[in-house]
Structures are given as C-alpha cells and as structure tokens.
Amino acid sequence: MRKEMFDHEINILRDTYRRLLRRNAKINLIKLTSKTHPADLAVVFRHFQDEEQLEIFSLMKESEHTAEFLSELDDALVNELLENESYERIAAIIEKASTNDQSGILNILDDEKAKSIIELLNVEEQEEIAEIMGYPDDSAGALMNTEVFTLHESITAGEAIKTLQDQEGAEMVFYLYITDDDDRLVGIISLRALTTTSSSTTLKDIMIKNVHSIRPETDQEEVAKIVAQYNFLAVPVLDPDSKLLGIVTVDDVVDVIREEATEDFLRMAGAGKDREILLKSSWENAKTRLPWLFASWIGGIIAASLIGIFENMLENIIALAAFIPVILGMGGNIATQSSTIIVRGMATGRVNLGGEIKLILKEAQVGLILGTLYGVLLGLFARFIFSDAPENLGFVVGLSICASMIVAATVGTIIPLILRKLDIDPAVATGPFVTTSIDILGVLFYFLIAGLFLQI
Amino acid sequence: MRKEMFDHEINILRDTYRRLLRRNAKINLIKLTSKTHPADLAVVFRHFQDEEQLEIFSLMKESEHTAEFLSELDDALVNELLENESYERIAAIIEKASTNDQSGILNILDDEKAKSIIELLNVEEQEEIAEIMGYPDDSAGALMNTEVFTLHESITAGEAIKTLQDQEGAEMVFYLYITDDDDRLVGIISLRALTTTSSSTTLKDIMIKNVHSIRPETDQEEVAKIVAQYNFLAVPVLDPDSKLLGIVTVDDVVDVIREEATEDFLRMAGAGKDREILLKSSWENAKTRLPWLFASWIGGIIAASLIGIFENMLENIIALAAFIPVILGMGGNIATQSSTIIVRGMATGRVNLGGEIKLILKEAQVGLILGTLYGVLLGLFARFIFSDAPENLGFVVGLSICASMIVAATVGTIIPLILRKLDIDPAVATGPFVTTSIDILGVLFYFLIAGLFLQI
Numbered sequence: 001m002r003k004e005m006f007d008h009e010i011n012i013l014r015d016t017y018r019r020l021l022r023r024n025a026k027i028n029l030i031k032l033t034s035k036t037h038p039a040d041l042a043v044v045f046r047h048f049q050d051e052e053q054l055e056i057f058s059l060m061k062e063s064e065h066t067a068e069f070l071s072e073l074d075d076a077l078v079n080e081l082l083e084n085e086s087y088e089r090i091a092a093i094i095e096k097a098s099t100n101d102q103s104g105i106l107n108i109l110d111d112e113k114a115k116s117i118i119e120l121l122n123v124e125e126q127e128e129i130a131e132i133m134g135y136p137d138d139s140a141g142a143l144m145n146t147e148v149f150t151l152h153e154s155i156t157a158g159e160a161i162k163t164l165q166d167q168e169g170a171e172m173v174f175y176l177y178i179t180d181d182d183d184r185l186v187g188i189i190s191l192r193a194l195t196t197t198s199s200s201t202t203l204k205d206i207m208i209k210n211v212h213s214i215r216p217e218t219d220q221e222e223v224a225k226i227v228a229q230y231n232f233l234a235v236p237v238l239d240p241d242s243k244l245l246g247i248v249t250v251d252d253v254v255d256v257i258r259e260e261a262t263e264d265f266l267r268m269a270g271a272g273k274d275r276e277i278l279l280k281s282s283w284e285n286a287k288t289r290l291p292w293l294f295a296s297w298i299g300g301i302i303a304a305s306l307i308g309i310f311e312n313m314l315e316n317i318i319a320l321a322a323f324i325p326v327i328l329g330m331g332g333n334i335a336t337q338s339s340t341i342i343v344r345g346m347a348t349g350r351v352n353l354g355g356e357i358k359l360i361l362k363e364a365q366v367g368l369i370l371g372t373l374y375g376v377l378l379g380l381f382a383r384f385i386f387s388d389a390p391e392n393l394g395f396v397v398g399l400s401i402c403a404s405m406i407v408a409a410t411v412g413t414i415i416p417l418i419l420r421k422l423d424i425d426p427a428v429a430t431g432p433f434v435t436t437s438i439d440i441l442g443v444l445f446y447f448l449i450a451g452l453f454l455q456i
Numbered sequence: 457m458r459k460e461m462f463d464h465e466i467n468i469l470r471d472t473y474r475r476l477l478r479r480n481a482k483i484n485l486i487k488l489t490s491k492t493h494p495a496d497l498a499v500v501f502r503h504f505q506d507e508e509q510l511e512i513f514s515l516m517k518e519s520e521h522t523a524e525f526l527s528e529l530d531d532a533l534v535n536e537l538l539e540n541e542s543y544e545r546i547a548a549i550i551e552k553a554s555t556n557d558q559s560g561i562l563n564i565l566d567d568e569k570a571k572s573i574i575e576l577l578n579v580e581e582q583e584e585i586a587e588i589m590g591y592p593d594d595s596a597g598a599l600m601n602t603e604v605f606t607l608h609e610s611i612t613a614g615e616a617i618k619t620l621q622d623q624e625g626a627e628m629v630f631y632l633y634i635t636d637d638d639d640r641l642v643g644i645i646s647l648r649a650l651t652t653t654s655s656s657t658t659l660k661d662i663m664i665k666n667v668h669s670i671r672p673e674t675d676q677e678e679v680a681k682i683v684a685q686y687n688f689l690a691v692p693v694l695d696p697d698s699k700l701l702g703i704v705t706v707d708d709v710v711d712v713i714r715e716e717a718t719e720d721f722l723r724m725a726g727a728g729k730d731r732e733i734l735l736k737s738s739w740e741n742a743k744t745r746l747p748w749l750f751a752s753w754i755g756g757i758i759a760a761s762l763i764g765i766f767e768n769m770l771e772n773i774i775a776l777a778a779f780i781p782v783i784l785g786m787g788g789n790i791a792t793q794s795s796t797i798i799v800r801g802m803a804t805g806r807v808n809l810g811g812e813i814k815l816i817l818k819e820a821q822v823g824l825i826l827g828t829l830y831g832v833l834l835g836l837f838a839r840f841i842f843s844d845a846p847e848n849l850g851f852v853v854g855l856s857i858c859a860s861m862i863v864a865a866t867v868g869t870i871i872p873l874i875l876r877k878l879d880i881d882p883a884v885a886t887g888p889f890v891t892t893s894i895d896i897l898g899v900l901f902y903f904l905i906a907g908l909f910l911q912i
Contacts, residue, residue: 006681007805039685047808074806165652174630174647174689191630191647196621225462228714229495231707233630233689250706251687254713258684261717262800268721269796270789278801282818286825289793296789297830300782301837307778308842314777318770321777322763325784325895326756332788333726333752333888337745340725344718345734349463350530352503362738369742374753381757386764432789439781 013040014047021052030059038065042072046279050080057081062089067097067105075108076279082109091120099146100252103132140223141216143256144237144246150177151203153186158199160189174233177244178207184242187211213238216245220256225349227253267425268343270295270432292432299436303443310447313454319389320450323382323397327446330374330401331408331438338363338412339430346416346426360413367409368402375402392453399453400446407445408438469496470503477508486515494521498528502735506536513537518545523553523561531564532735538565547576555602556708559588596679597672599712600693600702606633607659609642614655616645630689633700634663640698643667669694672701676712683709723881724799726751726888748888755892759899766903769910775845776906779838779853783902786830786857787864787894794819794868795886802872802882816869823865824858831858848909855909856902863901864894 013036020029033041033056045053060066070078070093082090094102094117106114106129118126128146135141149167151160160176176194178187187207197206213236214223227235227250234247263273270292271277277285307314307324314320342359345351351359379398386393412434416426469492476485489497489512501509516522526534526549538546550558550573562570562585574582584602591597605623607616616632632650634643643663653662669692670679683691683706690703719729726748727733733741763770763780770776798815801807807815835854842849868890872882 006678006685010805037686039687043685043805046806047810161651164648191651192620195617195647195651222462228707228710229462229499230493231495231710233706250689250710251684254684254687254706254710257710257713257717258804261713261720262804264717265721265724265796265800269792271793271797275804276806277797278806278815282821282825285818285822289790289822290826290829292793293786293789293826293830296785297782297833300779300785300834303781303785304778304838305841307781308775311774311778314774318767318774319764321770321780322760322767323756324777324780325759325763325899326753328781328784329752329756329759329788329891329895330749332785333749333891334745336725336887337727337748340721341727341733344721348714348718348731349466349499350502350732350734354503359734362741365738366741366745369738370746370749373746374749377753378756382760385761431792435785435789439785443781 010040010043010047013044017044017048017052017056021055026059029056033060034065038068039072041069042074045073045077053077053081062092062096064096067093067101070105071097071101074276074279076276078105078108087113087117087120091117095121095125099128099132099246100142100144102129103142106133107137135216138220139216140214140218140220140237140248141245143220143223143252144216144248145252146246148177148236148244148247150179150244153178153180153202153204153207155203156199157194157197157201157203157206160194160203161199175247176203177236177247178203179244182241183244185211185213185236185238185244188236211236214248215239221260223248224253224256224260228257264343264347264427267427268340268431295432295436296439299439303439306440306443306447310451313447313450317390317393317450317454319382319386319393320396320446322386323378323400324443324446326378327397327400327404328439328442331404331442332435334367334370334405335408335412335434335438336431338366338409339416339434342413342416343426343430346420351417356417360410360417363409363413364406367406370409371402371405374405375399390454396446396450396453400442400449403445403449404438404442407441411437411441466496466499466503469500473500473504473508473512477511482515485512489516490521494524495528497525498530501529501533509533509537518548518552520552523549523557526561527553527557530732530735532732534561534564543569543573543576547573551577551581555584555588555702556598556600558585559598562589563593591672594676595672596670596674596676596693596704597701599676599679599708600672600704601708602702604633604692604700604703606635606700609634609636609658609660609663611659612655613650613653613657613659613662616650616659617655631703632659633692633703634659635700638697639700641667641669641692641694641700644692667692669698670704671695677716679704680709680712680716684713720799720803720883723883724796724887751888751892752895755895759895762896762899762903766907769903769906773846773849773906773910775838775842775849776852776902778842779834779856780899780902782834783853783856783860784895784898787860787898788891790823790826790861791864791868791890791894792887794822794865795872795890798869798872799882799886802876807873812873816866816873819865819869820862823862826865827858827861830861831855846910852902852906852909856898856905859901859905860894860898863897867893867897 016032020032094105097105106117118129132142151163174191175188176191177185178189180186187209188211189203189207193206212226212230214226216237223235226232232250234249236247237245239245259275262275266277267273272288274280274288277288342351375398378401379394382397383394415434415437416430419426472488476488550561553561562573574585588598607619630647631644632647633641634645636642643665644667645659645663649662668682668686670682672693679691682688688706690705692703693701695701715731718731722733723729728744730736730744733744798807831854834857835850838853839850871890871893872886875882
C-alpha cells in the first residue's frame with residue numbers, strides 16, 4: 001500500500017484534469033497546470049489521450065515551467081505535442097530552457113525542424129546549442145549544464161558572496177568553481193566552506209585543489225559510475241586545456257542510472273533498447289523485436305534438423321520426445337540465471353578481469369549441483385510414469401537434464417564474458433543468444449546420451 | 457575504451473597493493489590506504505584473497521575513513537573481515553561512523569555479536585542506533601541520516617551563518633531545516649538563499665514552507681522515486697507530529713536505485729535477490745536458485761505428460777517432434793520480451809492502471825505480426841526440408857508457431873499485470889513463471905493443431 005503513495009497522487013491529479021477538461025474550464029486548467037510540478041505534469045500526461053494532451057499544452061505559457069515540463073516528458077509525447085506547433089512558439093519555449101534541456105528537446109525533433117527553430121533564437125544561444133549538440137548522445141557533453149558559477153582564485157570570500165548575490169541563472173549551486181588567469185579550473189569550494197570562512201580570506205587559500213573531473217566525450221554510464229562511487233553532487237567537465245565547459249549534476253545522473261537500467265533490461269530480453277517502446281505502435285514494436293527473435297528461429301531450425309537426424313531413434317522410443325521441453329526448459333532457465341548474474345555483476349563491478357576461469361568453474365559447479373538434483377527427480381518421474389518405455393529411459397533423461405544444466409550454466413556464463421572481451425555490451429541480447437545455444441546443445445546432448453544408453 | 461577508464465584506475469590500485477603486499481611494505485601500505493578513497497578501497501578489496509584483505513584491514517586505523525570503507529564494502533566481505541576481529545576494535549570503528557552507516561554495518565553481523573558491540577558504545581549512541589535499527593530494512597528510517605542541521609524560525613540569517621560555523625558533524629549541508637517552538641519542521645532554506653540574503657532577515661521570512669517530506673516507514677523505492685522525480689538533494693523524514701527525524705540524501709538514493717535495479721534483474725531471472733551472489737559459494741548459490749527452477753521442472757513434467765497423451769499422433773508423424781524446440785523457444789523468447797517490457801514499464805511508471813486491456817490487445821497484436829512472419833518462414837522450411845512428412849506438416853508447424861507466439865506475448869503481458877493486482881512484486885520470478893507457462897501452452901496448442909489438420 002505504502003509503495004503506491006506516489007502513484008496515488010498522480011491518479012488524483014489525472015482525475016482532476018479529466019474533470020476540468022470535461023467541463024472545458026480553461027481558467028482552472030491554466031491554474032492547475034501552473035501549480036503542478038513539471039515532473040508530475042510529465043508523468044500525468046502519459047494518462048491522457050492525444051487531444052487532451054494538445055488541449056492542455058495549448059493553454060501553457062512559453063515559460064521556464066513549460067520548458068522543464070517538455071524536458072521531463074517522454075520523447076514520443078514531445079514529438080506528438082510539437083508536431084503541428086508553430087516554430088515561433090517552440091522557439092519561445094526553448095529560449096527559457098537550460099542549455100542541456102534545449103539540446104535535449106531539439107534532439108527529439110527531426111533535423112530540418114530543429115534547424116529552423118534554432119535559427120529563430122539569438123546568436124549567442126545558437127552557438128551554445130551548436131556546441132552541446134556537437135557532443136555525442138549519451139556523453140557528458142550532452143548531459144552537462146553550461147551555466148556554471150565560476151570565480152577567480154584571487155578574490156576573497158566576502159567578494160565571492162557578493163558576486164553570488166547578483167548571479168541569477170546558475171541553478172543548483174553547491175560547489176563554486178575557481179579558475180586562474182587562463183580560465184583553467186584550479187579548485188572548488190563548497191558553498192558551506194565559503195559561508196563559514198572569514199570574509200577576507202582569498203579563495204585560493206580555502207579551495208580544494210584535487211578535483212575529480214571528466215571530459216565532454218566521457219560516456220554517461222562512466223559519469224554515473226563516478227558520481228555514484230564518490231557521492232558527488234556535481235562533477236566538472238573540462239576540455240584538454242583544463243578549461244571548464246560545464247558541470248554534470250547528480251539529478252541528471254539519477255535519470256541516467258534509471259534509464260540505463262531500463263535499457264539493459266530490454267536489451268537482455270532482446271527487446272531493443274527503446275525505453276518508450278510502450279508508447280510505440282504495434283508495428284514499430286514488432287520491428288524492434290523482430291531481429292532478436294531471428295536468433296531463436298535459426299536455433300530452432302538447427303534443433304529441428306538435429307532431431308531429424310535422430311529420427312530413427314525417436315521412431316523406436318517415442319517417449320523420448322516427451323522430455324524435450326523439460327530438458328531445454330530447465331537448461332534455458334539456469335542459463336538465464338547465470339547470464340543475468342554475470343551481466344549484472346559486470347555492471348556493478350563485481351566481475352573482475354582475471355577471475356574468469358574461476359567464475360566459469362563455479363557456475364559449472366552450480367549447474368552440477370542443481371542438475372544432479374533435478375536430474376534424479378526427473379529420472380524417477382520418467383521411470384515410473386512412462387513405465388512401458390525402455391528400462392533405461394529414466395537414467396537417460398536424468399543424465400541429460402544434468403548434462404544440459406551443467407552446459408547451460410557454463411554457456412550462460414561464458415557468452416557474456418566473451419561479449420565483453422569483444423568489446424560488445426554484454427547486456428545486448430544475451431537472453432535470446434543464450435537460450436538459443438541451449439536449445440541446440442540440449443537436443444544434441446540428449447540424443448547422444450540416448451544413443452549411448454538405449455539399445456536400439 | 458573510454459568506458460573502462462574507471463576500471464583501469466582500480467586495476468592500477470590493485471596492482472600497487474599487490475606489489476606492496478608482496479614486499480610486506482607496511483608503512484607504504486598504511487600510507488596508500490589512507491590516501492585511497494574509501495569507496496575505491498571497497499571496490500579494490502573485491503580483487504584480494506582473504507588473507508590479503510585481512511592483512512590490509514589489520515593495518516587500518518579506527519578512523520572515520522575506515523568506517524566509511526566498511527559501509528561501502530560488500531556485506532559478505534564485511535562479514536569475513538570482522539569475523540575474528542575483537543569487539544573493542546569493531547566498536548571503536550563504529551563509533552566514527554554516521555548513524556545510518558552504524559546500523560548498516562551492525563545489521564550485517566549476527567544479532568548476538570551486534571548486541572555485544574552496541575553495549576561497548578556510549579549510551580547516547582546506543583539509543584540512536586536502537587532507534588534506527590528499529591525501522592524496517594529498506595525503509596527511509598533505515599536510510600536516513602539523523603545528524604541534521606536545524607535552526608529555529610525566529611533567528612536571523614546572520615545568526616544562522618554563525619551557528620553554521622560552529623557545526624561540525626552535519627555533513628552534506630545544502631538545505632537548512634527550520635523548526636518552530638514545538639520542534640516541528642516548518643520550512644527549509646537553501647544554503648544559497650541564506651548566503652545571499654541580508655543578515656538581519658528572519659529565517660521565517662525567507663524559508664520555503666511547502667516542503668515535500670516522507671515518513672520513516674516509507675519504502676526506499678518510493679523515496680528514490682520522489683527524489684528522482686523532483687530532483688531533490690535531500691528529503692526530510694518526519695514523524696506523525698511533523699518532528700524532523702532525519703534526512704535521506706541523494707547519494708544514498710543513488711545507491712538504492714542501483715541496488716534495486718540489480719535486485720530486479722536477478723529476481724526476474726529467478727535468481728533470488730542477493731546482489732552479492734557472486735561472492736557466495738556454489739552451494740549457497742545453488743540454494744538460492746533451486747526453488748525458481750522448480751517451476752520449470754513442474755512445467756516440464758506437465759509438458760511431458762501432455763506429449764504422452766499425444767503419443768499415437770507422434771508415432772505416426774515422427775517429424776512433429778523435431779519442431780517442439782522451435783515452437784517453445786520462439787514462444788519463450790517473445791514472452792520474455794513482453795514481460796520485460798511490462799515489468800520495466802511498471803517500474804518506470806509507464807504502465808498505467810486502467811490501460812491494461814489495451815496493453816494486452818496490443819501485445820497480442822505484436823505476437824500476431826511476428827508470429828505470422830516467423831510462422832510462414834518456419835512452415836516453408838518444414839514443408840521443403842522434411843519432404844517425406846505429411847503434406848500438411850508445414851502448415852501445422854507454421855500455424856503452431858503463430859498461435860504459440862500470440863499466446864506467449866499475451867501471457868507474458870498478463871502474468872506481470874496479475875502479479876501487480878495481487879500486490880506481488882511483478883519482477884519476482886516473472887522469467888521462470890512465464891517460460892514455464894509457455895512450455896505447457898505451446899505443447900498443447902501444437903498437438904491440438906496437429907490433431908485438427910493431420911489425418912491420422
């Protein structure tokens with residue numbers, strides 16, 4: 001129950017909107033929208049029909065609030081909202097956004113449209129946006145906030161506080177960034193240190209000099225790792241000459257961590273990496289998922305051909321066919337366990353380079369333990385339920401389950417390790433890849449074991 | 457390459473430690489340890505053998521640095537390190553930790569031991585720890601920091617800054633918490649607002665009154681949702697009388713988000729929810745994973761029994777057996793895609809209550825599109841490769857693939873939706889549960905379709 005508190009509030013908000021929309025109460029709608037947190041508005045928008053969304057959006061002012069709302073909103077919805085909107089209005093809203101939000105919103109639109117809108121902005125903003133949009137997606141450069149509060153190292157704490165009072169734009173100030181004559185970052189000071197020091201102290205004397213920084217090309221996952229590891233509230237982005245380009249703040253990092261987790265989930269299941277797949281049409285959905293199922297299809301054809309080869313054996317002992325699903329199913333599930341543990345272990349830094357062989361042996365051992373147990377259980381079942389089948393069937397089935405589970409646990413461990421060695425993200429489609437290998441290997445081992453132990 | 461920057465630094469650190477350990481260079485080891493960030497130390501410890509870990513730990517001082525290191529370290533490793541450590545030394549280290557880290561470390565130890573160690577602390581700390589440990593694991597109460605900087609609403613900004621200068625303990629100050637005569641939280645002030653206001657202003661006049669707060673029982677996932685949604689740096693924890701118990705800071709929330717993602721991954725794969733499973737022995741590993749494989753085993757037995765019923769049909773058309781793996785495999789994979797999309801959609805608030813029917817229909821449609829495509833492809837394969845099988849085999853196989861994929865996509869969507877309705881975390885073992893259902897349903901549909909279209 002408690003878990004649903006947040007959802008509950010969103011539902012109330014949705015119902016209020018619905019009521020006002022039905023009554024066409026424009027004044028109240030405007031009031032409600034301006035009082036609602038942009039992030040809440042972005043969530044509640046997911047509940048509305050297209051026309052409802054457009055109606056509410058048409059009542060919104062070209063304000064910072066609206067800009068923030070758009071930057072929080074799912075990309076697919078932004079696209080729908082802005083599809084038939086005038087370039088002038090979009091430009092007016094974008095003008096109010098922070099630089100990283102500006103490029104974020106513009107990146108959603110198609111290139112032509114984005115270009116036309118950028119041309120409506122003033123030159124200074126055009127340049128800033130061009131710079132940010134020049135960095136690769138998912139890099140620190142695309143994520144950073146360029147409105148940073150910097151101070152020269154030679155001024156005093158008292159002067160710094162005065163400057164701070166005049167500064168409007170720089171949001172989320174917790175660290176002050178200190179530069180030298182050449183504009184290079186030389187240190188940081190926490191706002192708290194600044195407040196609690198004597199006002200005549202020079203910043204140079206109280207600043208922390210050993211600052212952890214990143215480059216604009218740094219991948220956002222790496223940025224997230226650093227911020228999480230050292231509990232940073234913000235981390236400065238420097239160019240090769242140590243000039244401060246911007247800062248990445250922890251709130252954006254929180255979003256990155258959540259997004260990357262969702263992408264990893266989808267990729268592991270072979271369902272693409274589009275976080276908004278639920279908002280897409282069935283066709284687009286099918287298109288994203290189609291290629292990953294192809295692995296399964298190829299695997300299935302190979303398995304079918306293999307079984308075709310063993311047709312004679314099957315003809316004599318039909319009961320063999322009955323255990324194909326359980327042998328592949330148990331194998332597939334233990335392999336998924338192993339590969340999930342390994343892929344996640346890599347993501348959280350718990351799988352070390354150099355320890356691979358130990359890891360594989362350990363997983364094989366887990367496969368042996370579980371395979372023996374479930375093999376005996378299934379062997380007994382096969383022996384007593386399929387009592388008109390050959391004597392040895394129980395033994396063959398049990399041994400095959402055991403072999404299949406050992407192989408599965410091992411393969412489930414090896415595949416992500418190999419992918420990492422090849423510099424491929426191990427989360428990419430490990431799922432379909434692993435289950436397909438197990439389908440082929442499981443069938444092969446099953447019929448080989450049957451051939452060895454059943455007199456035909 | 458760039459992605460591995462962080463890992464690269466950890467590897468250098470590990471090698472340096474190894475070299476010093478080999479040379480038994482104690483002074484250098486102590487120096488290196490004190491210069492290394494506690495969080496880095498916790499990561500690099502994963503690379504060491506047990507004896508190496510113990511040796512380094514024995515050289516560490518009973519300092520705040522060591523306490524932080526322990527709170528960052530994997531639970532399993534903390535247990536090993538402290539297993540044979542004197543209670544006095546553990547108590548001396550715990551004394552230096554913040555309250556939430558104290559309870560965090562004590563929670564890892566067994567109850568008896570924790571109790572004995574708590575008795576060695578001073579009374580005030582004993583009480584604080586007892587309070588925090590009284591809250592459920594994974595609640596805001598267990599996560600919160602109790603050393604909060606509070607000020608009375610009637611004092612001035614100037615006085616506030618002076619008080620701040622004397623305050624040592626309260627780490628990570630970004631908001632000041634303002635209380636009334638009854639110690640109730642009435643507002644907050646950002647450090648920045650305090651710094652930039654005239655020093656004679658009363659706090660009451662500049663504080664933000666509408667503060668988002670949580671209860672100590674609030675689940676940590678809910679806390680994470682709130683902090684992420686509103687970009688908070690910290691959120692206050694209040695008791696029913698609005699008294700401030702502590703704050704949960706964003707750095708702890710970042711950890712929660714990462715941990716919950718890992719747990720969800722493992723649970724979906726039916727591999728328990730122990731984030732440190734890689735550090736456990738093969739036996740413990742097998743024990744955690746065993747129950748979830750049981751679902752698969754039951755499913756396998758049911759599938760085997762079903763095939764047993766259709767034995768006559770199989771006897772006449774052996775080629776039918778060859779396509780069992782691909783029908784179940786394609787079904788299993790599309791079902792995993794669907795359930796992953798739904799489970800993750802729920803976690804990120806993209807699956808709305810009330811839209812369930814639409815969602816199920818849409819996934820069924822995706823199943824139809826992909827099922828038709830792969831059904832035709834496989835039907836043609838079956839028709840031309842297994843050319844001595846009955847005419848209709850290709851049609852039966854194709855239709856079965858199609859049916860299996862429609863059913864699978866639908867079931868993969870329905871199962872997590874039902875789990876949520878039952879108030880069960882939909883991430884729990886959706887994986888094994890879904891694939892097992894598909895094994896049973898896939899076999900059933902396949903043989904029913906075969907029975908209809910193949911003259912036997």
